[in-house]
Each structure stands twice: as C-alpha cells, then as structure tokens.
Amino acid sequence: MSLHSVFIIDDDAAVRDSLLTLLRSEGIRARGFASGIDFFAAMPDDATACVITDMRMPDMGGAEVVRRLGELRGNAWPVIVITGHADVPMVVQMMKAGIVDFIEKPFDPSRLIETVRGCLARLNDLNQAQGARAAIQVRLARLTPRERQVFDALIQGASNKEIALALDISPRTVEVFRAKVMTKMEADSLSALVRIGLTLG
Template sequence: MLNEQVNIKNSVALIDDDLQVCDAIESMLKSIGLQAAVFNNGNDFLKSQNLDSFGCLIVDLRLPDLSGLQVIEKAHLMYPYCPPTIMISGYADVPTAVTAIKNGIIDFLEKPFIPQDLIDQIQKALIFDQQNRSIHKLRARLDSGLDKLTIRERQVLRNLLDCKSNKQISSELKLSSKTIASHRANILSKCNTESLLQLASQIQACELNI
C-alpha cells in the first residue's frame, strides 16, 4: 500500500485549433466542475511549463504546427511527468489509433464524439493521474534514498529482499550479526521507511532494480 499523498488535479489542458470544439469542451468541463486551459497549437502548450497543474490532457491529432503524437512525445521528453492523455481527431484511422495507444494515450475518440464518452474518459484519466503521481512521488523519494546507500548496504538490502535472515547474510558476507542489523537500520532510515516489508512493497510497486 502506498503512503504517498498527492493533490487531486481538477484542471484539464485542451490542445486543439478548432475554436468551436474548444468552446464546447470547455463548457462541458465547467459543467462537471473542471477547469480548462486551452491551447490552439502544440508549441504554445509545450512552452506553458505548467504540466504539473493538469490532471488530464486532451489533444487533437492534427494541429497547425505539430501532430498530437509529436506533442505528447515532446512533453514526455521535456517534463519529468506527463499527465494521462486523451487524443481526439476528425481524421482517425486504425493504424494511428494503435500508435497513439502504444504511446501511452489512454483513449482515442473520433469526432464527432458523444460528450458522455469524453466525460467518462476524462474521469478515468483523472483517476490514473492520481495513481501515477503517487507512484512518481514515491519513486523519486526511493531513488533519493537508494542513492545514499553504500555498496555494502546495497548488498545487504539485496539479500534482505531475497528473504534471507540476518544470520544467513552475516555468514555470506562475513560480517557480524550486529553489523548486519546496523546496516538494516541505516537502509530503513535513508529510505525513510518504517519496516523492511514496507520498503520491499514500495520497491516492487515502483518496479525499481536494486
């Protein structure tokens, strides 16, 4: 179970050059209590330097400057975290939709879409965003803690994660049980965790290699 708390985002970034579509989606978002930040091209969005405030992105496939796929690819390269994305298009085709999904787009809606379908996907994206931010925050904290471990502490941690006892580790590393216990305490302190079980669960959740 993750202990990282994150704020629920209620702001959506809409990147589309069709002003009528933007007005309609913005009104729809307001009706369900969400805020919208509208960008009419990809570069303006990428320059906003404000991705952390968005819980979801809605991106049109065809934009005046970049394609929607290029916008998302650049966003992932430019920022440490990119919110879940819904792609919309009036020119959808199966290969493009497949490519979008492979690039992490959670859904691809063809214009004209049913408003409720978009609302459903936005709500799903906001849930994903909260989960993703929690993992992202936890991974950053664990990375910081793990970077502080000495080579010997990493050896001890690997053995502990393999469910070996202090006595077994002591024998294999030719260290006293007291030294192993000291290393164990240092590991938990540096990683800011209360128990080995909690640390192991967090490492597994973040898919980290030790």
C-alpha cells in the first residue's frame, strides 16, 4: 500500500470510478471528488499527496484547481491533468504552472500508473529531504550564537583568517569554534558541512 494518497477530481462518474478501481488494484490509496469545489470544501489534511484532475469541468476547471493547489500546498501536492480536449497552448500553460504530466483521454492505464508511481516516488524523496532538514535544524539549535556565525561563514567559503577578521577574534579561536561546529553538526569534513548548508538552502 502506498504511503501517500491520490485524489481524483473528475465530474464524470464513470471515469472517476475507473480511475479509483485502477489505482486501488495497484495498492494505491485513492479517493474521488466530483468537482474542484467539493475537493476544496473537504480538502484532506495530508502533508503530501498526488492529485489527478480533469481539465474541463463545470464551476471550477482543472486550471483553477492547479492554481489553487499551488498556492495552498506548493510542490508537496503534485498534479496530473487528464483531458479529452488537449491543445498545444493548454499543455504549455499547464506545464508552466508546474503540473507533473498531461494525459489525454482515453488514457493508457499503464502510462497513468507509471506517471502516478513517478509522482509518489517524488513525494517520498520530498519527505526524506524534509526529514533531513528537520534533523539539521535540531543540530543547528545546539550551536551557540558565535558557533552559528562560524558555521555560516564556513559554508559561505570563508577561510579561518577571513572569519577571524570578520568576527574580530584570533585564527586560533576560530579553529576552536570550527571544531565545535563540526562536532555539533555531526560533519566529519568541511565538504560534509557545506553539504549540510546546501540542504538548508
């Protein structure tokens, strides 16, 4: 069973039910909604999820679903758009809006499953990255204000001498702080420390 849910938004009950059956047969948790309005009115509180939405629906079309989801969840809720009426400008517009894929009806079940699995794999990677950032934040909280200054300078590429000048301390003192930073941040090398900084963004 997938760790993440897939939410299907389609006003065509037959299409919605066939998608639910297909996904559930693959061990993927899936739930359907008859409209974008219904979906947002009862929006699940999952931290991450995948959404499949039809493009042309009454009241709220797929483009509006994509826009609102982007505002509310960002890349934590990737979207796959399905439609029976695709054209090049529409595809380009939706891809620029950040959707994962654009699938035309009648869709190939194997392609849809492949796309959904790729979407769920991205969410697993996202969860791992968020977990790594959370662990780093815990380590950062252990640093004293001065150690944090040294950490920030090191990941910016400053030398011990440059840090000493900037903080008005001796290079020897910088070395002491640097050793403490490496220990508290659980980094066994300067490159490992820089990678930690990159993970934080």
